[in-house]
Amino acid sequence: MNTDKLIAVIHKIAAKIEEEKAFLTELDNVIGDGDHGINLARGFAEVEKKLDGMAGKEPGDVLKTVGMTLVSTVGGASGPLYGTGFMKLGGALKGRAEITVPGFLAGLQQAIEGIMQRGRSTKGEKTMLDAMIPAKEAMEAKWAETSDARAAFAAGVAAAWEGVEFTKTIAATKGRASYLGERSIGHQDPGATSFTMVLEIVANEV
């Protein structure tokens, strides 16, 4: 994937987030502070304004700019978390004109580690990590087995949705939902859901 394609994909992600804004916010109303969709949509709207000026840049630099824009415009926890994720992904792709599957997977690993550190969180705490980590593992396994990018991304999306389902079964120990404790069981995590939607958009474009 080159920069032109990446910019087109980010526009599609922004459109998806805008479309799902109310749904994501509703999920967050139940167990959080009810701002997830609204906040992410505000951030991606600002990201879109910057994309036109990014045409000649490396993909890694585009992703870093996406991350920095989210940090400064989202206003909720998804800003520092998605922002750190995109910045780490971009940093891992530095110097490359194309994003390859192995390059993306290495970057995704960096993004996961960055988000774990930023949120002082780990798998199993009812967060976006419960979708991200299984997705990355499934993609790595499928890629090693088939070297087929589409199959790898499809496996990642399936694992991420399973991760979202898993978040319904556990109590939150991080984020605003942790104030609800056991009462958060039965509800899916908004961050895991939005991550999976984003990954699904990328998978459709591979």
Place this chain on the structure above:
Amino acid sequence: MVGFVIVSHSAKLAEGVADLARMMARSVPIAAAGGLEDGSFGTSFEKISSAIDQVYSEDGVILLMDMGSAVMTAEMVIESMEGRKLVMADCPIAEGAVTGTVGAEAGMSLEDILEDLAQVGAQKKL
């Protein structure tokens, strides 16, 4: 003198905590960074950055945060201002602001104030 920035999701809460601290420590530089630019709930990278600029001196600035994105956004602002003496304190925000600013007014160093603030959460009220 050590300065303080109060980071909260709520503009009113941040302003209120700063006012509370000013009651006892009138001369201490303290700035509120609450809510988003449009007044809605959230934490703003911009507001935190400019609040730090308002109260910064070589003695350093201590940031007190409520929770979640307030902590993470404050952390990212600090990372973006490499070379400055900026630290986050892990303590209840209102009690920490009073304890910290009173210490600063008495001339305590940033390091000593931080040690005090680490104990604030352990103090029982009843």
